[in-house]
Amino acid sequence: MKSAPHIAVVGSANIDLTTFTDRMPRAGETIFGREFNLGFGGKGANQAVAARLCGARVSMIARVGDDLFGPATICDYQARGIDASRVLVTPGVSSGVAPIFVDSSGQNRILVVKGANDRLLPADVDAAGAVLREADCIVMQLEIPLETVYYTLRFARAHGIRTILNPAPGQPVDLGEIANADYVIPNETEAEALCGMPVRNVEEARVCAEGLLERGLRRVIVTLGENGALLAGTDGSRHVPPYRVQPTDTTGAGDAFIGSFACFLASGCEEGEAIARANLYAALSTLAVGTQKSFVTRERFEQEWAKAA
Numbered sequence: 664m665k666s667a668p669h670i671a672v673v674g675s676a677n678i679d680l681t682t683f684t685d686r687m688p689r690a691g692e693t694i695f696g697r698e699f700n701l702g703f704g705g706k707g708a709n710q711a712v713a714a715r716l717c718g719a720r721v722s723m724i725a726r727v728g729d730d731l732f733g734p735a736t737i738c739d740y741q742a743r744g745i746d747a748s749r750v751l752v753t754p755g756v757s758s759g760v761a762p763i764f765v766d767s768s769g770q771n772r773i774l775v776v777k778g779a780n781d782r783l784l785p786a787d788v789d790a791a792g793a794v795l796r797e798a799d800c801i802v803m804q805l806e807i808p809l810e811t812v813y814y815t816l817r818f819a820r821a822h823g824i825r826t827i828l829n830p831a832p833g834q835p836v837d838l839g840e841i842a843n844a845d846y847v848i849p850n851e852t853e854a855e856a857l858c859g860m861p862v863r864n865v866e867e868a869r870v871c872a873e874g875l876l877e878r879g880l881r882r883v884i885v886t887l888g889e890n891g892a893l894l895a896g897t898d899g900s901r902h903v904p905p906y907r908v909q910p911t912d913t914t915g916a917g918d919a920f921i922g923s924f925a926c927f928l929a930s931g932c933e934e935g936e937a938i939a940r941a942n943l944y945a946a947l948s949t950l951a952v953g954t955q956k957s958f959v960t961r962e963r964f965e966q967e968w969a970k971a972a
C-alpha cells in the first residue's frame with residue numbers, strides 16, 4: 664500500500680448545529696431537546712478529515728464566510744494537518760451551516776444553508792490547478808455549485824486524475840457531466856434522485872446502479888447504511904456486507920465512508936477491500952456523536968479491522 668496518497672477535496676465546509684431530540688416539534692409547538700452539539704462539518708470537510716485521519720495527505724479547495732466560523736474552520740484544517748492554502752474567506756457572506764436533528768434511534772435530518780460554499784466557482788478550481796494536478800484522487804460532493812463540480816470533473820478527466828463524486832445532497836444533475844467521474848457514490852436517497860426509482864434494499868440498489876451504468880456512469884457504489892454497499896461496474900455488480908453496530912448518531916457516516924474509501928483506494932487497496940474497509944470505518948463513526956468528532960484514527964481503525972477480519 665502507498666503510505667500517504669494525496670487526496671484533494673473540492674467541496675463544502677459547514678458548521679453543524681446538532682440537536683438530539685426524541686421527536687420533532689409540530690408547527691407552532693415548542694418542545695425541549697435532549698442535548699446540543701456544535702462542531703465542524705460539511706460533506707466536503709468531513710470527507711477531507713476522514714481521509715486525513717486514515718493517513719492521506721489532504722488539500723482542501725473551499726470557501727468559508729467572513730464570520731466567526733470561517734477563520735475557525737481554517738484553523739481546524741491547519742491543526743489537523745490539512746492543506747488549507749486554497750480555502751478562501753469570502754467577504755459579506757456567511758459560512759455554510761447545518762442545523763441537524765438526531766432522533767433516539769440515531770437517525771438524522773439535516774438542513775443545509777450553503778452560504779459561502781455557493782461561491783466556490785470554476786475560477787477557484789483553476790487557481791488551485793497546480794495542487795489538483797498532483798493529486799492521486801479528487802473528491803467532490805454537491806454542496807457547491809453544480810457548474811464547479813462539472814468543471815472539476817472535466818478538468819480531472821483531461822489531466823487523467825481519478826475522481827470520486829458523492830452526489831449529496833440528492834438533486835437533479837446532468838448524468839452526461841457526472842459520467843466523467845470514475846466513481847459515483849450515492850446513498851439510498853441520493854441514488855433515488857439519480858435513477859428516479861425507490862432504493863430501499865440491495866436488490867433495488869443493483870437495479871438502480873445498473874440503470875445508471877447504462878446511462879454512461881463508469882462505476883457506482885450505493886452505500887446502504889446497515890445493509891453495507893453495492894458496487895456496480897461494466898464488469899458486474901457485487902454486494903459488500905456491513906459491519907453490524909448499535910448506532911448512537913449516524914450523521915457523517917456517509918462522509919466517513921467516502922473519505923476513507925478515497926484514501927484506501929488511492930493507497931493501492933483492491934477495490935472490494937477498500938469498500939469493506941470503508942464500511943467498517945463508517946460503522947465505527949456511528950458509535951459516537953457528531954460528524955468529524957466521531958471519526959476514528961487509522962490506528963484505532965486497524966485494531967478494529969484486525970478484529971473483524
Ligand code: RIB
Binds near residue numbers: 678704760761773917
Ligand atoms: O453528511 C453530513 C453533513 O451534511 C453534515 O456535516 C452537514 O454539515 C451536511 O453537510
